[in-house]
Amino acid sequence: MTYPVVIAMIEDDEGHARLIEKNLRRAGVHNEIVILNDGANALSYLFGPDGSGAVNKGRPLLVLLDLNLPDMSGIDILKRIKENEHLRVSPVVVLTTTDDKSEIQRCYDLGCNVYVTKPVDYEKFANAIQQFGMFMYVMQIPEAI
Amino acid sequence: MAKIESAARDNGESGDLNTRKLAEEALLKAGALQKAILSSANFSSIATDAKGVIQIFNVGAERMLGYTAAEVINKITPADISDPEEVIARAAALSLELGTPITPGFEALVFKASRGIEDIYELTYIRKDGSRLPAVVSVTALRDAQESIIGYLLIGTDNTARKLVEAEQKKLDRRLREANEEIQRFAHVVSHDLRSPLVNIMGFASELDFWRKQVFERLAALRAQIGGAKPDDNDDALRTDVEEALSFIKSSVAKMDRLIGALLKLSREGQRQFQPQFIDMSQLLRSTVDALAYQAQAVNAKISIGELPPITSDRLALEQVFSNLMDNAVKYLRPDVPGSIDVRALEAGGAISYEIHDNGRGIDNKDRERIFDLFRRAGVQDRPGDGMGLAHARTLVRRLGGSIAVESELGSGTIFKVTLPKRWLQTESETMP
Structure with missing residues (x-):
């Protein structure tokens, strides 16, 4: 059986999470969104209690990742996802306030699939998220291996 | 010494009297020298x-x-x-x-x-x-x-004294580098952490704005159902108040975002490695003026660039410094007199002073140090700007081993003097890890 795509949103700021969710919904994204508000929660959701990632086997997962988390760097989570035998195929969208060129480069280097900056200008912010939501329609999202 | 002794012995063996005599004279002269050195x-x-x-x-x-x-x-x-x-x-x-x-x-x-x-x-x-x-x-x-x-x-x-000075210098260089790095990290962290709540303030203010429209639309519809508004309902005044409040929130957030952006830019600039290279300064200033041609024409300003000595320094940094100073010179001319800006240079010792003279509005005595502070501006606030330019220019000039000074008379003009070493060489305090 096939599962619908689940969006795992790793975001410590509740407000940001609400705004992102709102704009995804406005773009017509109806998928389940799981909000993970710190690094530890994110790791346990993604890799399961045994830490292997097998818990998500067969599920199509899209990860929205903020880099500035209170307990760890999002970069470390990205690295772990892309090194994991089950999750490495899951697309990771880095969604963060950092627009540092070297940081962006580093994320792509580590295998992030899309890097989106959160602008303070809300029109641009809403646009970016909504366009990304529409992009999700045409995206094929693989199941975790 | 050894050489002389050896030469004298050789000549003694050859038995040539004349040569021996010359050698002895040389020995005598060298002997005095030798004694002085040895003692x-x-x-x-x-x-x-x-x-x-x-x-x-x-x-x-x-x-x-x-x-x-x-x-x-x-x-x-x-x-x-x-x-x-x-x-x-x-x-x-x-x-x-x-x-x-x-x-x-x-x-x-x-x-x-x-x-x-x-x-x-x-x-x-x-x-x-x-x-x-x-x-x-x-x-x-x-x-x-x-x-x-x-x-x-x-x-x-x-060499003990010099060694001590060198060691002290190294220690200072290291401390300076560490302090610099700390400031960079601080600026980096602060700017990102400050931006995060701004996304929320701006986001939810915009959401409120969106709901405001719906609320007033619904209110109007409800009023229509009950037969229109009464004269003292004042919906329009309420709408204006809400609009005004939201617009203040948004414009302040936008301003704060610009300031944070400026701070971030400054900290990134501080991290850039400088590359010393030979720069034709007359040419650099001319292209700066070309970029300002439109603004200069708009205020009827005449700009002249004298013969400027070349320098070995970082090109990008100097472009930023002089483009900022020239931009200021044009921006703060007086509307009632034809503008005149003049760039000249003085070379003394190992340093060159580039001077930008203008006949603009001038800077009040009390503001002459303040203008170099971050986010500070002087005089009538009738020109766009974020108070970054001179702070940035001074940071760059200092990193290049130079200084920037201002002389001015309120209402008659200003001279900015940028003094730089003729040959800037990377020092240890400039080397980022």
Whole structure:
């Protein structure tokens, strides 16, 4: 059986999470969104209690990742996802306030699939998220291996 | 010394009276010189034979190194009283430089001199009591009449004072670098952490704005249902108040975002590595003026660039500095008089002063230091700007080893002077890890 795509949103700021969710919904994204508000929660959701990632086997997962988390760097989570035998195929969208060129480069280097900056200008912010939501329609999202 | 003695002996054997006489005169002259050198207590003069064994150890050497001449003559080589690690390092460096294997020992101390290369270098002697004496050593090969080497002369001066200054300088450089890095990190973290809540304030203010429209639409619809608004309902006033509040929130957030962006830009600029290169300053200023041609024409300003001496510095940094100063000069001209901006330069010593003279509105005495502070501006606030330009310019000029100064008279003009070293070379404090 096939599962619908689940969006795992790793975001410590509740407000940001609400705004992102709102704009995804406005773009017509109806998928389940799981909000993970710190690094530890994110790791346990993604890799399961045994830490292997097998818990998500067969599920199509899209990860929205903020880099500035209170307990760890999002970069470390990205690295772990892309090194994991089950999750490495899951697309990771880095969604963060950092627009540092070297940081962006580093994320792509580590295998992030899309890097989106959160602008303070809300029109641009809403646009970016909504366009990304529409992009999700045409995206094929693989199941975790 | 060895050379002279050897020459005299050779001539004695040949039996040529005339040559002998000349040699004796030379010996007499050299003898006076030799005596002066040898009796100087401020230079350690150590002469060796060709193999390095010490033959002469003057009073200076005795005083500076703590050995008596008798303790070292015919016994050891200067390498035996030098820091062994330095000797090894010198041998390795010379082997690499000259492409031939050099033994760590006396050979390393005199190899260059033996090849006729002038050689002055820093060497740490180890005194008899085991303490260290940093010295600057000049090495000369001593040759006989046939030009074959019969020994070496090592003249050393005490380098302790300079070494101390250098060590102190290094410590200061390191502290400065650490402080710089800390500021960079601070600016980086602060700017990102401050931006995050702004996304929310802006986001939810915009959401409120969106709901406001719906609320007033619904209110209007409800009023229509009950037969229209009464005269004292004042929906329009309420709408205006809400609009005004939201617009203040949004414009303030936007301003704060710009300030944070500026801070971030400044911290990134601080991290950029400078590349010294030869720069034609007349040309640099001309292209700066070209970029300002439109603004200058709009305010009827005449800009003249004198002959400016070239400089070796970082091009991008100077472009930013002068484009900022020229931009200011044009921006703050007086509307009632034709603008005139004039760039000239003064060269003195190893430094060049580039001066930008304008006949603009001028800067009040009390503001002359303030204008270089971040986010601070002076005079009537009728021109766009974020108070970043001069702060940035001063940071750049200082990193380039220069200074920036201002002279001004309110209502008649301003002179900005940028003084820079003619040749800027990367120093340790500039090297980011």
